[in-house]
Amino acid sequence: MNTSDSERLSSGFLQMGFDPSDDLDTADVVVLNTCVVRQSAEDTATGMLGRLAKARRQSTHRTDQMVAVMGCMVGPEQSDLKRRFPQVDVWARPQQFAPILETAGIRHGLDPEGCLTGAVPVNPHVASFIPIVHGCDKFCTFCIIPYRRGREASRSASEIVREAELMVERGVKDITLLGQNVDSYGHDLRPRMDLADLVERVHEISGLERLRFLTSHPNDMSVRILEAVRDLPKVCENINLPFQAGDDTVLVNMRRGYTRDQFLDKIAQTREMIPGVNLTTDLIVGFPGETDTQFERSLDVLREVEFDKVHVAQYSNREGTFASRKIPDNVDRAVKKARLGMVDELQQIIQTRNNAKLVGKRFDVLVEGSKRDRLHGRNRGDKLIYLDGLSTHDLRGQGVPQPGQTVNVEIVGSSPWSLEAELIGSSARQEKVPVA
Numbered sequence: 001m002n003t004s005d006s007e008r009l010s011s012g013f014l015q016m017g018f019d020p021s022d023d024l025d026t027a028d029v030v031v032l033n034t035c036v037v038r039q040s041a042e043d044t045a046t047g048m049l050g051r052l053a054k055a056r057r058q059s060t061h062r063t064d065q066m067v068a069v070m071g072c073m074v075g076p077e078q079s080d081l082k083r084r085f086p087q088v089d090v091w092a093r094p095q096q097f098a099p100i101l102e103t104a105g106i107r108h109g110l111d112p113e114g115c116l117t118g119a120v121p122v123n124p125h126v127a128s129f130i131p132i133v134h135g136c137d138k139f140c141t142f143c144i145i146p147y148r149r150g151r152e153a154s155r156s157a158s159e160i161v162r163e164a165e166l167m168v169e170r171g172v173k174d175i176t177l178l179g180q181n182v183d184s185y186g187h188d189l190r191p192r193m194d195l196a197d198l199v200e201r202v203h204e205i206s207g208l209e210r211l212r213f214l215t216s217h218p219n220d221m222s223v224r225i226l227e228a229v230r231d232l233p234k235v236c237e238n239i240n241l242p243f244q245a246g247d248d249t250v251l252v253n254m255r256r257g258y259t260r261d262q263f264l265d266k267i268a269q270t271r272e273m274i275p276g277v278n279l280t281t282d283l284i285v286g287f288p289g290e291t292d293t294q295f296e297r298s299l300d301v302l303r304e305v306e307f308d309k310v311h312v313a314q315y316s317n318r319e320g321t322f323a324s325r326k327i328p329d330n331v332d333r334a335v336k337k338a339r340l341g342m343v344d345e346l347q348q349i350i351q352t353r354n355n356a357k358l359v360g361k362r363f364d365v366l367v368e369g370s371k372r373d374r375l376h377g378r379n380r381g382d383k384l385i386y387l388d389g390l391s392t393h394d395l396r397g398q399g400v401p402q403p404g405q406t407v408n409v410e411i412v413g414s415s416p417w418s419l420e421a422e423l424i425g426s427s428a429r430q431e432k433v434p435v436a
């Protein structure tokens with residue numbers, strides 16, 4: 001979400017006539033886009049603000065530099081922030097681009113008119129994001145998001161479709177629709193609609209090859225949404241379904257709203273409706289009060305489901321949440337670390353085994369660019385695939401696949417985190433095939 005917001009704001013600046021700079025000393029405007037989902041992220045942001053203030057006092061930075069802070073660090077109440085960081089010129093809540101662009105425009109005699117709405121990235125990545133619903137109404141006890149990003153607010157479908165059309169015109173092939181709880185899209189719109197309705201409309205855009213959505217809540221992942229993934233050719237068989245804990249008492253304490261069995265039923269239903277679906281998840285270890293036995297139940301879920309990827313985090317107390325006020329953070333830091341290690345170790349075994357099964361299989365890969373001097377892309381299941389023998393050096397060569405091109409490959413090697421493939425040919429096909 002933050003990457004997407006940064007791209008959009010940066011596009012607004014470019015349209016106003018600003019150029020990008022990576023030099024903090026000489027930049028006219030510095031915007032710090034903040035994530036505070038964990039306390040450590042907020043500490044990093046406040047540390048950066050402290051360094052900027054010090055540099056300004058010592059005149060190593062321009063004294064007339066405009067500093068703006070946006071993102072989750074900026075809640076509805078800002079008086080404390082303003083008192084602590086008087087050097088900040090603009091405080092903007094998530095997606096509030098207007099005050100930043102307007103202030104920069106006033107300072108530099110540039111007109112932000114027309115640059116504020118629909119800030120679509122000028123040179124978007126071939127695989128890009130579109131936020132469709134902001135905020136969250138779930139209030140899980142460990143999470144700061146509803147307090148900082150606010151209650152759920154869906155963007156209008158026509159605005160999203162217009163934005164997606166523009167992105168496709170600018171070269172985007174793979175769009176991910178984003179929301180903290182993307183499945184609840186549309187319940188607040190009149191007439192009411194849902195994510196499946198929106199997916200159907202975006203799917204119609206000519207030139208778009210792949211469509212995904214992120215992140216889902218198990219309780220809001222409806223049959224209609226699963227049917228859209230199953231039936232619409234461009235919608236990728238790739239779903240992130242966070243379970244967060246495998247023990248029912250911990251799930252109640254997290255206020256997740258489902259039991260372990262209900263979560264596993266949702267996984268079974270998803271696999272039954274979408275054979276070969278790629279499943280990823282999010283998991284917290286060391287939630288307050290989590291015993292070794294309760295943690296073992298999380299490992300059991302990982303063994304049973306065999307997710308393609310797990311985003312695992314150690315619980316950390318987040319001031320302002322229900323858990324920070326009511327549930328003491330009583331699991332020892334060393335225990336949390338050990339549990340994190342156990343999840344990583346188990347997932348490494350699962351992913352090694354599952355990825356090895358893909359050797360010899362063929363996939364369509366959307367080429368995205370280069371990493372570690374090798375061309376890479378992703379298949380419909382979001383697996384990272386390196387193209388053997390094709391380096392960054394070849395990127396401009398004749399007959400070499402370019403970013404945005406879909407090629408057919410055969411998998412020749414695997415690791416827990418990625419696959420290696422040989423090029424077979426270009427692919428113009430858009431078929432609904434089970435993916436691993």
Ligand code: SF4
Binds near residue numbers: 137139144
């Ligand atoms: S559903 Fe996700 S974003 Fe919403 S409160 Fe729970 S963890 Fe936070």
